[in-house]
Amino acid sequence: MAVAVSSKSAVAIHALTMLARWDDKSLTSAEIADSLRSNPVLVRRILGSLRVAGLVWSTEGRNGGWSLARPAGEITLYDAYAALEEGPLLSSHPHPPSAECEVGRNMQRLLEVEFRDAERAMAQRLGQTTIADLVRQVLASERERARRAH
Amino acid sequence: MAVAVSSKSAVAIHALTMLARWDDKSLTSAEIADSLRSNPVLVRRILGSLRVAGLVWSTEGRNGGWSLARPAGEITLYDAYAALEEGPLLSSHPHPPSAECEVGRNMQRLLEVEFRDAERAMAQRLGQTTIADLVRQVLASERERARRAH
DNA sequence: TCTTACTGCAATCACTATGGTTACATTTAG
């Protein structure tokens, strides 16, 4: 399986990190798609959701593009995740189980609590890292890379 | 979307809870499927994975069926989850990003760390609840139910 | 020994989400 949740969040975080890295200018969906080795439409779809969530804004027309709507230090990975992945991560039963069964008629409710708490733990961890943290790490890696290349 | 990860874990936890609730006898895949409103083959597939993980065992032939391989208090929800959902829950990029881009060539590695930690937080929460806990909650609900029905 | 009731497993099907792509309308700078 391993299909897990889509890679949308990864794409979004990648894009946000690019916007933060070069926050003196706006980036086009083509430029971001280029770094992702994907295509501009997909990027626009995902950035569109981020815009709805208030994380980025865009300008149309020539010289248009995308920019962060808040400081990178105030955007966490959870913000990106929450803007894209709506449903519960761990899914419960496909159908409601049988109400005839002593276990069946209680299980769904119990699982919802357990799964909700588990997702909350994950969300909390994602909320601890900001886009600014990632930019710092990228820049540090690049400095190290430059040093090694001397 | 909300497709999230499959409901396999939910089915497995449901089945394990049934096996623990009636641990004086073995249950057939048909009985479990009945409670799930699903079908026996699906149950056997999932319980088969749990057997590989050492959580349950089965006997073939007439009067065959399934039983827990360890005490219910020593099986956590994480055990069930880990036996079924192999890949990472949060997936990274579909393709590797461009190595030409300063952000692209670092992002994948950074995201793996973040996502791994986030999943670890979730796993840790799932590991705090055992099947025995769920059975206790089911029995408590049933007692309450009986009281209200008087 | 023969029947019955199980597991084990392969194969198939309908459905859905994803990621990728084309196409085109709209907007804006120059």
Next chain:
DNA sequence: CTAAATGTAACCATAGTGATTGCAGTAAGA
């Protein structure tokens, strides 16, 4: 007016999921 960008809708191939059928193997019990 043209070029360069966003905003969308539509479509496609692929893959995973859950459901189902079919059948071989196994073991208990008449």
